Amino acid sequence: MLYKFARFVVLIILYPLYRIKVIGxxxxxxxxxxxxxxxxxxxxxxxxVGITSPRDIYFMAKGELFEKKFLGGLLTRIHAFPVKRGLADRNALRNGLKILEEGNTLGLFPEGTRSKTGEIGEPLAGAGFFALRSEAEVIPCAIIGPYKKFKPLTVIYGKPINMEKYRSKKTSAKEMADAIMQEIKNLKENYQNQ
Known part of the structure; x- marks a missing residue:
């Protein structure tokens, strides 16, 4: 219930503020x-991503945010769960797989941290792990900014990645993450070249 309410509030603020355009x-x-x-x-x-997707999304959030009781409780109610950054957090991996096994939507930022330049960076292996270890449809998404008041912000969702070819040839999690990141780069470049 809180998720729907929070989504609505954020939507009515951010859509006009950043003139959000959604493709795909x-x-x-x-x-x-x-x-x-x-x-x-x-x-x-x-x-x-949460307000432009037609489905409710679960996100990982840095573990420090959950240390404060009120904030941690609030984040949990809006579908966030903690991850310890900088190390392989097995709990976070288990939680993410459980979300997908239950038929839900998991949102990830494969780079693991924000790009200070706006350029697409190197991914961590986590996105590849979830893509290969689940039956999920993998959707690449490119956010094209910058975030400036009343300037257009574009969010592009690509077609599902054909996972069969990766799952059948024992692709590593890092190779899979690289392939996902390449799809995101392609979306961004194709849009900017139109």
Missing amino acids: KENIPNKGPVLICSNHISNFDPPV
Whole structure:
């Protein structure tokens, strides 16, 4: 309930503030597990992906945010769960897989941290792990900024990545993450070259 309310409030603030334009929303399946992987250019990226996706999304958030009882409780109620950054957090990996196994949508930023230049960076292996270890449809997403008041911000959702070819040839998690990141780069470049 809180998720829907928070989503509505954020939507009515951010859509006009950043003149958000969404392309490819129809590429997100209506049901079944979905992994949305986006580039990361701002702290506003999670709410922007959250309000532009037709489905409720679960996000990882840095563990420190959950140390304060009130904030941790609030984040949990709006579908966030903690991850310890900088190390392989097995709890976070288990939580993410459980979300997908239950047929929900998991949102990830494969770079693990914001890009200070706006350029797409190197991904961590986590996105590849979830893509290969689940049955999720993997949707690349490109956010094209910058985040400036009343300047257009574009969110592009690509077609699902054909996971069969990766799952059948024993691709490593890092190679898979690289392939996902390449799809995100392609979306960004194709849009900017139009």
